[in-house]
Amino acid sequence: MALLDVSNITHSFGSTRAVDAARFAIERGEIVALMGANGAGKSTLVKILSGVFAADGGTIRLNGQPFLPRSPSEAARAGVVTVHQSTDLIGPAGLTVADVLLLNRFAERGTPFFVSRKSVRREAKAMLDAAGFSLPLDRDFGDISAADRQLVAIARALANKAELLILDEPTASLSGTESRRLFDVLLRLRAQGLAILYISHRTADLEAIADRALVMRGGRVVGSVSRPIDFSAAIEAMIGRRLDSARPDVRQATGPAVFEMRGTRLFSQSEAFDLSLHAGEVVAVTGVLGAGKSRLLAAIFGTTRLAGGDMLLNGRPYRPRSPGEAVAAGVAMAGEDRHRSSLMPDAWPGSSLAATISLPHLDKWYPHGFLLGGRERREAEKAISRLGIKAAGPQASIWTLSGGNQQKAVIARWEAEPCPLLLLDEPFQGVDVGARQDIIKAIRARSDRATLIATSDPEEAYEVADRILTMDHHVLRPIAGNKTISAAIEGISA
Incomplete structure (x- = not known):
């Protein structure tokens, strides 16, 4: 029995x-x-x-x-x-x-x-x-x-x-x-x-x-x-279909850097490193838990402070004192735990799909408290179509959606306005392979921004990135060869 x-x-x-x-x-x-x-x-x-x-x-x-x-x-x-x-x-x-x-x-x-x-x-x-x-x-x-x-x-x-x-x-x-x-x-x-x-x-x-x-x-x-x-x-x-899991066509960085870090130290005792990101480029940072991936993104987004070094955004000094300053400068971020960092509670008016997307853009879309021409609804409808979000409509509660569709909504939030730099911390956490491919397609479709992704899974890094870096003891390092998933795994284990 x-x-x-x-x-x-x-x-x-x-x-x-x-x-x-x-x-x-x-x-x-x-x-x-x-x-x-x-x-x-x-x-x-x-x-x-x-x-x-x-x-x-x-x-x-x-x-x-x-x-x-x-x-x-x-x-x-x-x-x-x-x-x-x-x-x-x-x-x-x-x-x-x-x-x-x-x-x-x-x-x-x-x-x-x-x-x-x-x-x-x-x-x-x-x-x-x-x-x-x-x-x-x-x-x-x-x-x-x-x-x-x-x-x-x-x-x-x-x-x-x-x-x-x-x-x-x-x-x-x-x-x-x-x-x-x-x-x-x-x-x-x-x-x-x-x-x-x-x-x-x-x-x-x-x-x-x-x-x-x-x-x-x-x-x-x-x-x-x-x-x-x-x-x-x-x-x-x-x-219900075959899945093409091949590595995407790798794009070579050209033109001036969108974002740079020079002599960066996440902690005063850690080794310094540099980072350069270009428009149209997707860069993944992978490594074990606690290596410093999330702290790197948090420093760029203004939620923590660097211990040393300089940051440049479009060639100009950049040192945000808060996430609000980062967003105002054109830097967007989707945090590791979407339930805690990106979604409003179910009982709040801002818990709909449309409101989830519009939340960081309220000053632009709600001047003096009035919505301009249904911008919120239109952006939600575009997101549903572009990212394949399964929802009853723009006003559907975000909490009625599956984890993958919630994550698509979080990504759509930063697709709605131009931003030169997008930061994604564990964007595929709790997302199935089908939804992951939809998100990867949306991330790689943008040629007007640089995207920096932190992931603990080298498979995910291999699927989404043009370039893979590894972080070890709060230091960012390139992976020798940088062409295969085995190289990424070796880079983490080194």
């Missing part, structure tokens, strides 16, 4: 059928990958299994018994625990990492009203040790990185002793070392009989640990591929 048996599950949002007669089973002690393009129904299916949504039809059985959770906590008590891609709701700033790890324990009946700091640290450390993670227990949760927040979420989920663990893009913000450590934990849990439903757009992840892959398209499970997984066949089933 299968641990989980899903039969003909359906769920609709109005006239849109998000999950359409989905059928599959998961056995104990196996890791099943769930693949599908953004909008294929993966998130809705996971929310049904998590108790966020109720199925409109069909049946779900867990251990042979009907499984109809009415909330995530009820699903967790039954043995199904989900770790979502966004970690915003895991815990608030102001609590320590140890506190956030034990939030579920604090809410349990019978928990003493007073607990000692020593006991909290002891229990939290035991949870991290069991997961194989190392985190600063006394650090403010609001101050740790996205990668560390993900580790907290996973460790807390593992502590619930689930029978089925659902992981949604768990390595999206993790370094290679952290990912391998997570894989070791998951393989050990699989050997102990835990079933794992693993959602990821990274084929390297799935190749490393998945026993088989389920493929979704249009709300249906359209295929199941056993190990060794034929990813070419799986991706074709996922997007």
Whole structure:
């Protein structure tokens, strides 16, 4: 008898059928990958299994018994625990990492009203040790990185002793070392009989640990591929067409530099480096987590300060004191965590697709509070057409869109006005291969600007960039040869 048996599950949002007669089973002690393009129904299916949504039809059985959770906590008590891609709701700033790890324990009946700091640290450390993670227990949760927040979420989920663990893009913000450590934990849990439903757009992840892959398209499970997984066949089933994953035609930089960094130091003790970017050029910076990629972009965008060196934009001195000054100068940026840095909360008026695109352009598009000729709506309609955004229309809530379509909207924001320099921090995080190709096409279509991309994935760098650089210990270095993905990987490992 299968641990989980899903039969003909359906769920609709109005006239849109998000999950359409989905059928599959998961056995104990196996890791099943769930693949599908953004909008294929993966998130809705996971929310049904998590108790966020109720199925409109069909049946779900867990251990042979009907499984109809009415909330995530009820699903967790039954043995199904989900770790979502966004970690915003895991815990608030102001609590320590140890506190956030034990939030579920604090809410349990019978928990003493007073607990000692020593006991909290002891229990939290035991949870991290069991997961194989190392985190600063006394650090403010609001101050740790996205990668560390993900580790907290996973460790807390593992502590619930689930029978089925659902992981949604768990390595999206993790370094290679952290990912391998997570894989070791998951393989050990699989050997102990835990079933794992693993959602990821990274084929390297799935190749490393998945026993088989389920493929979704249009709300249906359209295929199941056993190990060794034929990813070419799986991706074709996922997007309904062949995918050309060849490296783009590399363009040679010509003309004067749009942006320059001279004698740059990210920290006073780090080595100095130079950087030059030209119009029409896409440059990717790759390297391990913590190497300095995000800090480099943050310094260019005015959210942190350089320790030394000069910056030039179109030949003129450039040293922004804030993101507002950077945007005014013509420098745009899409941050690493779009949920925290680029999207307005769902309850706010600015949470529509159109408002998401117009947000940094309000002074131009809303002079004296009046919208000029429907500019906001027109730009949203152009973005829907140009980037292939799947949305009901310009006024659709950004939070009803899949992760890939949200990211397209963030990219469209900076397509709407000219800018000589576009900065993208992990732009393909949580984006499927189909949406990734749409975004790459849009990025490379612009010849009037330079684009600098920070990515931890050398495959992504290889697919999008004319030039690949590696960052190591806060120093930017060229990759010898710079022609193959293996060179990029060697550059990171060096």
